[in-house]
Amino acid sequence: MTNENDLEITCPLPIGQYEKIVMAHGGGGRLMQQLIDNIMLRAFGSSSLKDKNDSAVLRAQQGRLAFTTDSYVVNPLFFPGGDIGKMAVCGTLNDLAMSGAKPLYLSCGFILEEGFAIESLQKIVQSMAQQAKAAGVEIVTGDTKVVEKGKGDGIYINTSGIGVLKTNLDISPSNIKAGDVILINGDIGRHGIAIMAEREGFHLEEPLESDCADLSGLVEMLVDAGLELHGMRDLTRGGLATALIEISASASKHILLQEADINIPKTVRSVCELLGLDPCYVANEGRFVAVLPAEQADQALAIMRSHPLGENAAIIGQVEAAERGLVSMKNKIGTTRILELLSGTQLPRIC
Amino acid sequence: MKYIDEFRDHEHVAVLAQAIKNSCTQPWTLMELCGGQTHAIMKYGIDQLLPEQINLVHGPGCPVCVTPLAAIDKAIAIAALDNMIFCTFGDMLRVPGSAKDLMTVKAEGGDVRAVYSPLDAVILAEQNLDKHVVFFAVGFETTIPTTAMAAYQAKARGLSNFKLLVSHVRVPPAMQVILASPENRVQGFLAAGNVCVVMGYHEYLPIAEKYQVPIVVTGFEPVDILQGILHCVRQLEEKRAVVENQYGRAVTQAGNVTAQAMIARVFEVTTFAWRGLGEIENSGFQLNLDYAEFDAAQYYQVAHINTREPKACKSGEVLQGILKPFDCLEFGKRCTPENPLGATMVSSEGACAAYYAYRRQQSLSEE
Amino acid sequence: MCLAVPGKIVVISGDDPYTRTGDVSFSGLITKVNLAYVPEVKENDYVIVHAGFAISVLDEEEAQATLASFDELKQSLEQQV
Numbered sequence: 001m002t003n004e005n006d007l008e009i010t011c012p013l014p015i016g017q018y019e020k021i022v023m024a025h026g027g028g029g030r031l032m033q034q035l036i037d038n039i040m041l042r043a044f045g046s047s048s049l050k051d052k053n054d055s056a057v058l059r060a061q062q063g064r065l066a067f068t069t070d071s072y073v074v075n076p077l078f079f080p081g082g083d084i085g086k087m088a089v090c091g092t093l094n095d096l097a098m099s100g101a102k103p104l105y106l107s108c109g110f111i112l113e114e115g116f117a118i119e120s121l122q123k124i125v126q127s128m129a130q131q132a133k134a135a136g137v138e139i140v141t142g143d144t145k146v147v148e149k150g151k152g153d154g155i156y157i158n159t160s161g162i163g164v165l166k167t168n169l170d171i172s173p174s175n176i177k178a179g180d181v182i183l184i185n186g187d188i189g190r191h192g193i194a195i196m197a198e199r200e201g202f203h204l205e206e207p208l209e210s211d212c213a214d215l216s217g218l219v220e221m222l223v224d225a226g227l228e229l230h231g232m233r234d235l236t237r238g239g240l241a242t243a244l245i246e247i248s249a250s251a252s253k254h255i256l257l258q259e260a261d262i263n264i265p266k267t268v269r270s271v272c273e274l275l276g277l278d279p280c281y282v283a284n285e286g287r288f289v290a291v292l293p294a295e296q297a298d299q300a301l302a303i304m305r306s307h308p309l310g311e312n313a314a315i316i317g318q319v320e321a322a323e324r325g326l327v328s329m330k331n332k333i334g335t336t337r338i339l340e341l342l343s344g345t346q347l348p349r350i351c
Numbered sequence: 352m353k354y355i356d357e358f359r360d361h362e363h364v365a366v367l368a369q370a371i372k373n374s375c376t377q378p379w380t381l382m383e384l385c386g387g388q389t390h391a392i393m394k395y396g397i398d399q400l401l402p403e404q405i406n407l408v409h410g411p412g413c414p415v416c417v418t419p420l421a422a423i424d425k426a427i428a429i430a431a432l433d434n435m436i437f438c439t440f441g442d443m444l445r446v447p448g449s450a451k452d453l454m455t456v457k458a459e460g461g462d463v464r465a466v467y468s469p470l471d472a473v474i475l476a477e478q479n480l481d482k483h484v485v486f487f488a489v490g491f492e493t494t495i496p497t498t499a500m501a502a503y504q505a506k507a508r509g510l511s512n513f514k515l516l517v518s519h520v521r522v523p524p525a526m527q528v529i530l531a532s533p534e535n536r537v538q539g540f541l542a543a544g545n546v547c548v549v550m551g552y553h554e555y556l557p558i559a560e561k562y563q564v565p566i567v568v569t570g571f572e573p574v575d576i577l578q579g580i581l582h583c584v585r586q587l588e589e590k591r592a593v594v595e596n597q598y599g600r601a602v603t604q605a606g607n608v609t610a611q612a613m614i615a616r617v618f619e620v621t622t623f624a625w626r627g628l629g630e631i632e633n634s635g636f637q638l639n640l641d642y643a644e645f646d647a648a649q650y651y652q653v654a655h656i657n658t659r660e661p662k663a664c665k666s667g668e669v670l671q672g673i674l675k676p677f678d679c680l681e682f683g684k685r686c687t688p689e690n691p692l693g694a695t696m697v698s699s700e701g702a703c704a705a706y707y708a709y710r711r712q713q714s715l716s717e718e
Numbered sequence: 719m720c721l722a723v724p725g726k727i728v729v730i731s732g733d734d735p736y737t738r739t740g741d742v743s744f745s746g747l748i749t750k751v752n753l754a755y756v757p758e759v760k761e762n763d764y765v766i767v768h769a770g771f772a773i774s775v776l777d778e779e780e781a782q783a784t785l786a787s788f789d790e791l792k793q794s795l796e797q798q799v
Binding site: 355597613 | 721722723724726736737744745752754755756757764766768769770771773774776777778780781783784785787788791792795798
Binding site for chain 1: 721723744746747749
């Protein structure tokens with residue numbers, strides 16, 4: 001409907017097939033609707049999304065709720081073992097699982113850079129849908145924005161998640177006691193080194209894949225077994241060392257690790273040696289540590305090892321008697337060193 | 352990994368630690384002069400394996416620590432110039448200058464890149480002929496041949512957009528300054544193994560002779576370092592003072608003559624102002640006349656930089672082994688790894704940073 | 719200033735003495751390394767690599783001799799006890 005006094009100028013963009021994201025895809029108009037319908041809705045398919053309301057209205061749950069959010073920025077967007085979409089779903093599912101919650105719903109917000117290939121967006125969204133479906137989780141609400149070329153790194157994704165706690169278990173570092181043991185579900189360093197190898201074009205003799213995975217199923221088995229989980233944390237940026245330093249600081253307890261019990265894949269080790277990186281600080285996306293009473297360690301290990309994501313689970317340390325928040329590691333040669341927080345990311349060194 | 356794992360073997364470590372204990376009948380002060388060895392000592396807790404009588408001191412072997420503040424300020428100023436790609440080893444990115452660090456320059460819009468090799472910077476120069484590419488050439492003799500080759504290749508390819516900001520140093524003159532000081536307490540040295548891969552160890556023969564100190568060329572794995580310490584202690588106990596080569600699998604007396612030839616082709620020896628130690632003659636390198644066109648310090652006239660060193664810093668005495676880090680009033684108080692006042696706290700391999708980590712370690716083992 | 723790692727030369731490429739490179743294997747990772755400073759190197763040699771350059775050919779006999787010296791040391795310590 002036109003009006004002579006209407007000064008608003010509508011850009012007469014045709015609704016056609018675009019190969020790349022244009023500013024209009026974030027404009028709130030037909031082009032954006034088409035993008036959302038064809039790509040997000042088609043892949044995610046939840047009824048909440050199809051209703052296209054401003055917010056998703058969800059059923060109340062029996063039990064406490066866990067709520068988390070995370071944003072995902074990675075280069076390259078596609079890497080051996082995954083992509084930014086898989087990370088965005090698994091990362092948030094894992095954060096919910098670390099509280100002992102069963103994940104139920106996710107939101108996702110996209111910030112797309114003008115010029116981003118729509119085919120890439122399609123792949124990423126489908127990857128997210130696949131992960132969510134496998135986890136039995138619905139993506140119920142979302143948002144899409146477009147920024148000008150040069151103002152975004154292709155795509156940024158934010159996911160928030162809601163989960164429900166079926167037990168009264170309070171998984172908190174404040175419950176950690178001297179004598180507790182530290183378990184991990186596998187080896188360390190795959191994600192960070194796989195990403196670096198892809199980005200820098202390293203030639204690896206054996207391909208290395210990111211360990212990016214949804215841990216919620218494995219963790220659910222531990223929770224359902226009624227284990228007394230005193231602390232859990234998934235390892236992300238900053239690696240094993242950072243996760244444990246955070247736990248020990250919250251708990252004000254001394255954690256002692258055994259280097260000989262920490263499994264590092266051969267290729268991860270080699271890349272770290274060459275660049276002067278410490279594998280204990282390299283990123284992971286499918287690993288977590290659990291702190292629980294020593295008497296329950298065998299049971300926990302058996303449960304973990306029965307699951308594909310825990311086949312190489314191991315006890316890697318214990319909580320000492322000292323009431324001080326720090327992490328130390330006993331080396332293979334029998335000496336001990338303290339693991340400190342890095343000030344930023346690890347940088348390759350020459351020295 | 353072959354030729355690494357064997358030199359980390361815990362049985363060999365135990366044997367060497369016992370042998371050191373058996374050999375040592377009195378206190379000895381030994382100095383190592385290599386950031387890489389400092390790092391290994393910290394990482395493997397070598398000090399925990401030594402008898403209390405052995406005082407292991409960390410000398411000025413960390414190039415990050417000894418790079419003059421003025422050079423860092425200059426690097427920061429050059430990195431901030433328009434149309435510039437500033438390349439550096441990762442180690443230098445967070446070293447604070449008088450006002451900021453290279454990481455901040457990047458955050459403010461500068462194109463600052465960490466590279467693994469100086470040749471990466473040459474490639475960038477070739478791929479970006481419309482830009483300036485400067486490589487921050489920091490390091491001891493191990494690294495100098497790699498910078499020399501970068502200059503050689505840049506010249507051969509006519510890359511006039513490529514420049515080097517040079518801050519290279521030599522170990523032997525620093526060693527002599529330490530030994531010549533009336534306050535010197537160092538009785539034996541572990542010489543940096545990879546420096547000697549390039550330069551050989553012939554330069555240390557007259558030093559050992561003149562000052563009557565044992566000097567043992569030592570590798571970097573825990574077994575190497577312990578064997579180096581053992582040989583040094585044995586010499587001291589037997590009142591010998593010669594140069595020994597523990598790192599025989601990589602080092603010869605003459606060193607790598609091909610690498611030395613390339614260094615001589617591109618560089619000449621000059622006076623260098625070591626952070627914390629002051630000016631030492633013939634202890635640094637600058638581009639010679641044939642390669643002067645690549646000198647970034649001459650080429651880029653940057654505005655006057657107000658370089659100020661904190662007065663309270665005692666790096667100089669720490670680097671010479673005269674003062675222990677915890678003897679400094681600011682250690683652990685105003686001066687920490689997060690807020691370093693001077694050279695030796697700046698890098699994780701600096702003596703003060705190493706002691707900061709040890710201190711926490713010691714209080715741990717006191718329980 | 720010396721992070722240098724030993725690796726095995728798998729393939730040598732190029733003829734120019736200053737730009738000759740080797741594919742060096744570090745137990746799972748292969749990188750291209752400049753061989754200008756090790757003109758005598760052959761395939762299957764071990765080299766010490768620093769900042770993208772081989773700075774030395776590793777003397778395997780010397781390495782074995784160093785390792786053997788620890789066994790000798792162990793024996794002499796046991797005899798002392």
